Amino acid sequence: MQTHILGYPRIGSNRELKKACEQYWTGKTDVNTLLETGRTIKENNWKLQHEAGIDLIPCNDFSYYDQVLDMTLTVGAIPQRYQEIASQKHELDLYFAMARGFQKEGLDITAMEMTKWFDTNYHYIVPEFRKDQEFSLFSDKIIKEFISAKEAGIQAKPVIIGLVTYLLLGKEKEEGFDRLDLANKLLPVYFEILKGLENHGAEYIQFDEPFLALDLSDKAKETYRLIYAEIRKQFPNLKFILATYFEGLQNNLSLASSLPVDVLHIDLVRCPEQLDEVLQTIPETLSLSLGIVDGRNIWKNDFEKSLKFIAKAVHKIGSGRVFIASSCSLLHVPADLDAEKNEEALSGEIKQWMAFAKQKVQEIVILQKLASENPDYNTLQQLAENKKAIENRNTSALIHHPEVKDRVDVTTEEDAKRSSSFQARKKSQQDILQLPLFPTTTIGSFPQTKEVRAWRSKFKKGELSAAQYDALLKEETERTIRWQEEIGIDVLVHGEFERNDMVEYFGEQLAGFAFTQNGWVQSYGSRCVKPPVIYGDVHRPAPMTVYWSEYAQSLTSKWVKGMLTGPVTILQWSFVRDDQPRSLTCKQIALAIRDEVTDLEKAGIRIIQIDEPAIREGLPLRTSEWQNYLKWAVEAFRISASGVEDATQIHTHMCYSEFNDIIQNIADMDADVITIECSRSQMELLNAFADFKYPNEIGPGVYDIHSPRVPSKEEMVELLKKAQAVIPAKQLWVNPDCGLKTRHWEETEKALIAMVAASKEMSEVFAV
Template sequence: MQTHILGYPRIGSNRELKKACEQYWTGKIDVNGLLETGKTIKNKHWKLQQEAGIDLIPCNDFSFYDQVLDMTLTLGAIPERYREIAARKHETDLYFAMARGFQKESMDITAMEMTKWFDTNYHYIVPEFQKDQEFSLFSEKIIEEFTDAKEAGIRAKPVMIGPVTYLLLGKEKEEGFDKLDLADKLLPVYLQILKELENQGAEYIQFDEPFLALDLSEKAKETYQWVYAEIRKHFPDLKLILATYFEGLNDNLTLASSLSADVLHIDLVRCPEQLDDVLQAVPETLSLSLGIVDGRNIWKNDFGKSLNFIEKTIQKIGSERVLIAPSCSLLHIPADLDAENNEEILSGEIRQWMAFAKQKVNEIVTLSKLASGDTDENTQQQFDDNRRAIEKRRISTLIHNHDVKDRVEVTTEEDAKRSSPFKARKRSQQDILQLPLFPTTTIGSFPQTKEVRNWRSKFKKGELNADEYDALLKQETERTIRWQEDIGIDVLVHGEFERNDMVEYFGEQLAGFAFTQNGWVQSYGSRCVKPPVIYGDVHRPAPMTVYWSEYAQSLTKKWVKGMLTGPVTILQWSFVRDDQPRSLTCKQIALAIRDEVTDLEKAGIRIIQIDEPAIREGLPLRTSEWQNYLKWAIEAFRISASGVEDATQIHTHMCYSEFNDIIQNIADMDADVITIECSRSQMELLNAFADFKYPNEIGPGVYDIHSPRVPPKEEMMELLKKAQAVIPAEQLWVNPDCGLKTRHWEETEKALIAMVAASKEMSKVPAL
């Protein structure tokens, strides 16, 4: 049995990649310094896997920003607006301009669209396709990384996004064609890449084709058959690994088994029940890669359960046709549990239940040895230790709280309903709030400067006492409130300077959560998050945000929003316990947030935002499973929001979501105001709300905060005019796409001043 990894975390155990990219963007290092950091990280990870005993080690799983963007650059699918940069600048600058936009040297170019990678919190850069789209080999990153690995003595397995998945990830930027029609133009470039890799001595190639685990059109199925028949015809000797993950193959099993691959990878963490069907369907020419170590969560593998899967597979097809692997790329989990050595942050009892990427690599190798009978005293000790850890977690008294369980049991449908319909609430709210047409606000956070982060660090180290830290945060909060007043924003926010992360901050104050010191995971580009760990029953021991909301409101006569993260997003953006249904954990969180919402209202906060950017992201990948998920997810939001009076206005925020297929469910959330990402898509996402005749109020984002680019007032007005053309003006709010935490003050100030000016101008423009 061989072992392999589908992909390894790229940011580095100390976020070396994040730091190098940000230094490059600010001119502190040159391109050679950036590339050298990348090379160091890659070599370290290759050697780590080699020394652990992994047989097939991935290359080209590293990326400076995003693996889909890497493929776009490789294939020469560069949108026309970047041609001048391509001609004038280094390939690396072109690459980052496509990801982040470019606004200097007399050029002003918008970034490419960004959206979520399937149902994860990772964001990818969406390929843009034209009807006459041409492809050509532009970047040779794939070949270069394979030769680098070979020179380092690594038996490398190049990893690339499969051609059909690449097309399906993209977006047609004009009407009149289907992106799948581009397959015949795309395939020759893939064949050219494969030829180069074969010439360099590549033995195995991993094609990531996760769309094989989703609902597919007949045209997509036909495209799969044609593409892989052509690849096999040209490369009869290359060993092709077809990697599927995040779901089961189900009705696509026959298709996947027929694509002339040598190895089919299946995700047995997300869909363990598919194994029996797969074993019945696979032809004798096809080996199976068993994804049995969870690549999406941080819990230790249960060796006993995994060995049952392996042994069943061996009995059916023989050990020589079995490969052992994680369920998906390890991109979605932190790098190394060995870095968690602070008992005050992560207790030893909880730590012993966990495994990060480095530990999961070792789990895969150990499972292979155990299953093959190649055991020594050390391997047997690992098995015994694993069994004890699994049992200790099962019986731990840290996990269960009977008061929380009882409260969930007595929750009723009435707890998920506002007392009056939206129209009646709107009248009550306007009587109190007295907001103008096109009211302006922001999504919540303001830039967290180096000084703010330094204060937090000093406070955690004990170099600032609580009173000193509090005074500094109050100073920054007041400055931000005064600045918002000065530029004329209608509904203010306090800036969230006391918060590290929109989920971590709440998790730190909720029972049932644990935290890591260095458990960083890439969200997009250089943006890394440190997800909390939900290990037990969740409740709120004390108010979490009331102090800062009350303080901010005391500074101004304008309304200040209370800012909360919603239950579904807290669930989605945490590492969640796997010993009970996610729906039950989500309801526990919802009741905790409900307590906070009602306390904010009692404190005089009349506008409360409960952010739910992850609701769309959490959708199961198969549409047949949507309604069950949406039922409990929407119910959880409503439980959190429904304990207030009619006159209290509830906002929610969602970003990077295609809403067409769940617009009724979004309406069922019954938030008074929803703010959404719209600028990168040029208000396309708003069409779903318009077609549905969405009854509540909407704030379509008018500028992209994921880019340093500052849009002019006129550009924002054009977006607002597009919005007003499909949504009545009295329903529209004006706001950025998302929170401003990651931006710098200079660009933030310019952009918000332009945004307020655009709002005031729009209030004078007659409706079409």
């Protein structure tokens, strides 16, 4: 049996890549320094896996920003607007311009669209395709990384996004064609890549084809057959691993098992029940890679359970055809549990239940040894230790709280309903709020400067007292309130300077959560998050945000929004316990957020935003499973929001989502106002709301906060005109796409001043 993983975290064990990229973007270091950081991270990753005993070590799983963007650059699918940069700048500058936009040297170029990678919290850069799209080998990154691994003494397995998946990840930028029609034009570039790898001695190639775990059209299925037949014809001696993940193959099993590849990888964490059918279906020429170590969660592998899967596969097809692997890339988990040395932050009892990327690599190798005919004494000891940790978790008193379970049990349908319809609530709200047409607001956070981050660090280290820290945050909050008043924003926010992360901040104040010191995971580009760990029953011991919301409201006569993260997003953006249904954990969180909402209302906060950017990303990958998820997800949001009076206005926020398929469910959430990302898509996402005749109020984002470029007033006016063409003016709000935490003050101030001016111009037009 051979071992492999599908990919390894690329940010570095101490977020070295994040820091190096940001230093390069600000001009503090040169391109060679950045490239050297990347080289060091790659070599460290290869060395770690080699020393652990992994047989097939991946290369090209590293990326400076995003693996889909890497492929776009590799195949030369560079949108026309970047051609001037392509002809003048270093390849990396072009690459970052495509990801982040470019606004200097007389150029003003928008970034490419960004959206979620399947049902994860990772974001990828969406390829743009046109009817006359041409492809060519623009970047030889894939081949160079294989050569680098070879020079480091590693016979690596290149990881390549499969051709069909790459096309399906993209978007047609004009009408009249299907992106799958481009397959035959793209195929020669794949041939060129594979020929280069073969010439340099590659043996195994991993093609990532996660779309095989989704619902596929007949055209997509036929494209898979044609493309892989051509690849096999051209490269009869290469060994191809077809990697599927995030769901089971289900009705695509016969297709996947018939493709002319050597190894089929299946995800047995997300869909363990598929193993029996796969074993019955695959031909004798096909080996099977068992994805049994969870690449998306941090819980220790249950060796006894995994060994049963391995034994079943070996019994059916023989050990020579079985590979042991991670379920998907380890990109989605932190680097190394050994870095967690603070027992006050993460207790030893909880830590023993966990495994990060480094430990998961070790688990795969241990499973290989345990599944051999004669495991040695040390390996058997590791099995005994694993069994003890699994049993400890199952019986721990830390996990279960009867009063939380009882409260969930007595929750009724009435707890998930506002007392009046939206139209009745709208009148009550307007009587109190007195907001103008095209009211302006922001999504919540304002830039967290290095000073703010330094205060938090000093406070945690005990270098600042609680009173000193509080005074500094109050000063920053007041400055932000005054500035918003000065530029004329209608509904203010306090800026969230006391918060580290929109999920972590709440998790730190809720029971049932644990936290890491170094459990960083890449969200997009240099943006990293440190997801909380939900290990037990969740409840709210005390108010979480009332203090800062009350303080901010006391500073101004304008309305200040209370800012909360919704239950589904807290669930999605945490590492979640796997010993009970996710729906049950979500309902526990919803009841905790409900308590916070009602306390905010009692404190005089009349506008409360409950962010749910993760509702869409949480959708199961198979449409047949959507309704069950949407039922409990929408119910959880409504439980959190429905304990208030009609006159209290509930907002929600969603970003980087396609809404067409779930627009009825979004309406069912019954938020008074929804704000959404719209600027990168040039208001395309609004069409779903317009076609549905969405009844409540909506704020389409007019400022792309994931790019450093500053849009002009005229650009925002044009976006608002597009919005008003499909949504009545009386329903529209004006706001950025998302929170401003990651931006700098200079660009934020310019953009928001332009945003307010755009709103006023639109208001004047409709006042005439």
